[in-house]
Amino acid sequence: MSVAVIGAGAFGTALAVSLAAKGPVTLWGRDTGWSESRENPRLPGVTLPANIHVTSDLAQITQQTVLLALPAQSLGGFLAAEGARLDGRNLVSCAKGIDLGTLEGPSVLIRAACPAAIVAVLTGPSFAADIARGLPTALTLACADADAAKALQHQLSTPNLRLYRTTDVAGAEMGGALKNVIAIAAGAAIGAGYGDSARAAVITRGFAEMQRLAAAMQAQPETLAGLSGLGDLVLTCTSEQSRNFRYGQALGAGRDFDARTTVEGAATARAVAALAARLGLDLPISTLIAGLAEGRIAMEQALQILLNRPLKEE
């Protein structure tokens, strides 16, 4: 059974390349002017296999399984316009973020727009460039319907993509979204010259915040300790391949950052700060990242706020 990918950015294109090892793939993008060259400028150095059909015509997306690889803040608008034509299919969210308008994760947006769809989430530690180069990668496929989870796990695993499955959609989704916020904090610590010990503190205390918020969203703790949570947190906080980490580095160093780059953690930090206020949760790192991203506070001020918090049990 062939699959389609909506969103011809770096990640959607990389997934299409990997899935093409198993059969034909249709890749939809709103800007596909590059398609004749068979090289997407968002994924330079990768030639698309011949069995990937690139289109900007949504009517050509007729497959039963569709991966949605759009940025989290674009997904709601896309679904409002096009959700009806996708309803009833297997819709797999690949976005890592929390929608700023609704404070919901992508799976909730998809379920609202496409009530008859089977909704799943594909997430975990994975750089698009690694996947497209055929490097070994392990991801989490989450779907509340255990049988559908199993079927999608088999359909979407490829020679270099090993998928684990879970029915904990909220846990998988929260891990992927929140790690981006903490990756900005880790990058900021490095960019400001605070050192590797500070980064380790940010990763660990950031993980505690991820667990706290995820628990409040009914996620299972063990999901946060898996690929979609801890796994992706470690990757993103330790690699300059990560856009969130590099954005954090720029914030920490007081440098500009290319505003066209997709940095999911910046908007998600603001969503997390709003959720923290709504739910009465103490999420100091994420809340400070929201302030840094909005330019409301400076790096040195953020550090002093964290260091001067009351001492407490770990």
Ligand SMILES: NC(=O)c1ccc[n+]([C@@H]2O[C@H](COP(=O)([O-])OP(=O)(O)OC[C@H]3O[C@@H](n4cnc5c(N)ncnc54)[C@H](O)[C@@H]3O)[C@@H](O)[C@H]2O)c1
């Ligand atoms: N790049 C990675 O390594 C990677 C890995 C795992 C997950 N992800 C996740 O995948 C999602 C997409 O990231 P990406 O790296 O592909 O981003 P990207 O910046 O490379 O591409 C984003 C794509 O989305 C398209 N787009 C944006 N708004 C749109 C809209 N309203 N309608 C149609 N198309 C729209 C853009 O034209 C672009 O092609 C993010 O949530 C990201 O966290 C990325």
Ligand SMILES: O=P(O)(O)OC[C@H](O)CO
């Ligand atoms: O480049 P980033 O920071 O969006 O990270 C990409 C992936 O989410 C890493 O798993």
